[in-house]
Amino acid sequence: MSVALQQASPEITEFLDKIKSPNGDIRMAAWQSAGPMGSAAIEPLGELAAGNDKGIAKAATEAMRVIAHHAARTGFREAGMVSSELLKIAASDKPIMVRSDALQLLGCIGNTRFVPGLVKLLADPKVQEEARMALERIPGIAPLDALQAAAKQAEADHSGFAQNLEQSLYNRTLTPTTVGTQLPKK
Amino acid sequence: MEKHKRGMTRRDLVKRTATAATTFAIPTLIPSGVLAYRGRPGANDRIVYAHIGVGGMGHSHVVPDAAAICDANIARAHEVAKNQVQGNPLVCQEFRRILDRKDIDAVTIGAPDHWHAIMTVMACQAGKDVYSEKPVCKTIQEGQAMVNAKQKFNRVVQIGAQGRSNPNARAAAEFIRNGQIGRVTHVKVWHPLNMSGDGWGEEREPPSELDWNIWLGPARWRPYNPVYVDFAFRWMMDFGAGFIRDRGNHVLSIVSWCMGTDEKGPVSVEATGKQQPNSVFDAPVGMSVTWQFRNPDWTLTWDQPGEPETFPGQHEKIEWGAKYFGDRDTLIVSGGDGGCDTEQKAKDYHPQANQGIHLYWDSQVTANDPTERHRQNWRRCIKTRERTAMPIEIGYKVITLPIIANISYLLGRKLRWDPEGARFLNDEEANRLLVQPYRAPWHL
Numbered sequence: 001m002s003v004a005l006q007q008a009s010p011e012i013t014e015f016l017d018k019i020k021s022p023n024g025d026i027r028m029a030a031w032q033s034a035g036p037m038g039s040a041a042i043e044p045l046g047e048l049a050a051g052n053d054k055g056i057a058k059a060a061t062e063a064m065r066v067i068a069h070h071a072a073r074t075g076f077r078e079a080g081m082v083s084s085e086l087l088k089i090a091a092s093d094k095p096i097m098v099r100s101d102a103l104q105l106l107g108c109i110g111n112t113r114f115v116p117g118l119v120k121l122l123a124d125p126k127v128q129e130e131a132r133m134a135l136e137r138i139p140g141i142a143p144l145d146a147l148q149a150a151a152k153q154a155e156a157d158h159s160g161f162a163q164n165l166e167q168s169l170y171n172r173t174l175t176p177t178t179v180g181t182q183l184p185k186k
Numbered sequence: 187m188e189k190h191k192r193g194m195t196r197r198d199l200v201k202r203t204a205t206a207a208t209t210f211a212i213p214t215l216i217p218s219g220v221l222a223y224r225g226r227p228g229a230n231d232r233i234v235y236a237h238i239g240v241g242g243m244g245h246s247h248v249v250p251d252a253a254a255i256c257d258a259n260i261a262r263a264h265e266v267a268k269n270q271v272q273g274n275p276l277v278c279q280e281f282r283r284i285l286d287r288k289d290i291d292a293v294t295i296g297a298p299d300h301w302h303a304i305m306t307v308m309a310c311q312a313g314k315d316v317y318s319e320k321p322v323c324k325t326i327q328e329g330q331a332m333v334n335a336k337q338k339f340n341r342v343v344q345i346g347a348q349g350r351s352n353p354n355a356r357a358a359a360e361f362i363r364n365g366q367i368g369r370v371t372h373v374k375v376w377h378p379l380n381m382s383g384d385g386w387g388e389e390r391e392p393p394s395e396l397d398w399n400i401w402l403g404p405a406r407w408r409p410y411n412p413v414y415v416d417f418a419f420r421w422m423m424d425f426g427a428g429f430i431r432d433r434g435n436h437v438l439s440i441v442s443w444c445m446g447t448d449e450k451g452p453v454s455v456e457a458t459g460k461q462q463p464n465s466v467f468d469a470p471v472g473m474s475v476t477w478q479f480r481n482p483d484w485t486l487t488w489d490q491p492g493e494p495e496t497f498p499g500q501h502e503k504i505e506w507g508a509k510y511f512g513d514r515d516t517l518i519v520s521g522g523d524g525g526c527d528t529e530q531k532a533k534d535y536h537p538q539a540n541q542g543i544h545l546y547w548d549s550q551v552t553a554n555d556p557t558e559r560h561r562q563n564w565r566r567c568i569k570t571r572e573r574t575a576m577p578i579e580i581g582y583k584v585i586t587l588p589i590i591a592n593i594s595y596l597l598g599r600k601l602r603w604d605p606e607g608a609r610f611l612n613d614e615e616a617n618r619l620l621v622q623p624y625r626a627p628w629h630l
Contacts, residue, residue, distance in 0.1 A: 171630075
């Protein structure tokens, strides 16, 4: 059993037991009501999402989704703590889809505080594309500056990833009235 | 100027050249046999078609003289070319080869749902007219891009919501729009659960005939699993997002026609759903959704599975459809696609000429089958440059309904929607989901 699972509070332990249940209905009921479990549940859920049991892995993945969106409700302040835990999963050596799922959620709920962590992942070939997409989605100047700096560096390094970063910079310029109107570069 | 050049098709070019030749009386420039006259189409009236994505509905659009057949599954592309096309069409996996062909005027798009928007946009940019299957698109931004591309590059874009070419759907819409059931306060839609089964499939190397990278296209990468491809992609949120956006596109298209909301939208949406715990598929197998409309006030509900209705005097439950509750009467409309039907009282109703609301109907197409009517309508409009039965502008408004419902489901909360601004009110996270970043090199 991982450290995260060992150190969980009684409430979270009970919740995780349901996520690990052999009964699919119990697992689903647990993930659907996972929101209030908050950031403390993310790390152990990441462990379960990386496991071999597909039913448990799905339940853990869905529970992380529910927690992340619950945390990002307008007027609540939990999104930052949940994002921190998601970034740890994204930067871990877990399976690519577990990291990809964490990055997708980060793009939905993360803020500028998480830009440096995402920038580091732009150098990781396994998830650099998902990190780029997360940065593209986070509003504000900091993600834009980070994408510009990364694109400049990638260009200097003659990295093929420079084009992907340029794509994000282009996408950040689009508005509802301009999207779809510009001819592709030759 | 560059845009204008790219927006000109081979047919445009030939017509303009022909016009110039006639005007300046230089008959030797254009052979007489090329020019058309009444009753005999000339060679320059022939529209050159190509087909992108030829599984499912995609193969039904294929014309015998197609110039190209494209599919991520090259074996399927070859099979369709061999069985449905005369001559020697280009057969390829990469649709940009079709867009590069200046001799191709129009394309049908039957690729999986996550491709519809970007293919439509790029086809418009390349000067092709487009028939794209439903659902219109995955995100609000994609819908905006499709509308913008169609308008900027002056293309004819038909969405494959074939109910708009179904006489029964039109009869129902005219019946309701002309007040025959009074003021409508509730429209109830019901639909069976998704047809996704339990099980996990098996992640493995894709078969040699399938280019998995192309199949994924703009969607984020994931390993190949044979259960994702063909019909079942609908049950993955990254690709199809369930029946609500699939057949929902059909039935909600008819609701929008009947309620006169093609240019309007709801002010709120609240959705819940239930997944399958022992399935690789992550779209909710069933959903309950409520949209509220204002001015006039009415409520639209989607219940999956819901309680099926029965036509008066019949016993058979209708698999999917909508019931309209007015303050004087009700009306049932089954389905929403080419097989759409309604009650006899609506079919018997005809608004008087020059009075009441008369809805779009293409009387110049000849087919009886609504699906074929829809295709004929598109082909005719390519020649006349008229609006089609289901133009992208209306398609985008219709698909907004399931898109925002799926966002409400994902976020687990009721959302307020600004239909004019096409944004959620007071929910930053929900607004981030109006856009889905694409995997490179794809962009709108």
